[in-house]
Amino acid sequence: MFHLPKKPDSLRDTERHLITLTNPKSPIAEQYRTIRTNLQFTALGAELKTIVVTSASPGEGKSTTASNLAIVYAQLGKRVLLMDCDMRKPTIHLTFQLVGTQGLSTVLAKRSSLERAIQSTQVPKLHILSAGPIPPNPSELLASPMMRQVLNDVKGMYDLVILDAPPLMHVADSRLLASEADGTILVIGCDNSNRDLVLQAKEQLVLSGANVLGLVMNRRERTSTDSYYSYAHG
Template structure:
């Protein structure tokens, strides 16, 4: 195996730990996040969850992918949507093509059942971004996106939306109204407090249902393992 292939395989293993090492402490934390999400709604079930961050590189795509895995492991029919139409990564994580996906469905060039790919994780489907469009925000805020959400709910139990960072572009704010809940991912030792607060402010001003915050890359002192902490807003 070439060094590049080995690195790619190792990166995938790190990113999809809930699938490849379900007994690990990190996988358990993802299951805790799943449980907290399910208990966060008293009157109605949270079926669509938007995952975002304040800035790039904080782990929102890894969080979205692993959340999708643990929901699927619970027996839910799950769709992970790469709604980051600027720097999509979900297809890399699952080693899938990105020649078609969300943008093809939104522009009526493909049907959802053609574009969504079933993964080797039972019950988990992925809708990659597809070709990167010149107008991501307009596409995500379009009538086609509203109609597509109706299809999502008909076909799937849980929809996880991986969206761009809040402080970078407006895409996440646009989509937050369409989702039942939003999770903000911040990176321990990297995300500035001011950034996190500004991201929260932008999301709440968009009238989204902010379920909580995931603290990513926090090292445990004893065994130097990473863990994730889900806290309320």
């Protein structure tokens, strides 16, 4: 049985989360462009076609980071696909004000084609593959041969694929995805992260064979709804 995600959130929430789109000249948006530049240097000439964005725990800003990174890469002229692989608590379709009736879960279950499930956005060159209806077996779907086929297909269609993955210390989904991707970014909410959990999360990534590109530190001011980000090589 699949459960439909919630209806899209408010426009105000969209504007808050997509700062690189709504206020591209802001210092926060500039930080995302800096992260993009640092990732390009970190790659050391290797082509990064698939990047997993995850965190140790919920609420650390991984989905916001994935969304804004996807936007700044698209603004650079790259063909970008943002995939919501958090099939337990999907949010990408809410952020971009899209429907969630088709998506990754229906593609993996062979209930819809990849082409029909991918949605365009207001950002030129940026497309979204939402999580789709919430399935009863996310880990099994993500570990399936069909998931590998989907990744191979989208790598041929886009310059960059960014995967928004679930928190590492709650389910095995992110480790499965990280082992298949070219690189992984770990997002840390500096005001609410548990240091031990972060270290365990990074260790789990290394043990899974992931290429840890670095850490994105989300410094959230308590008096503001805006988030400030910095990047550190892992």
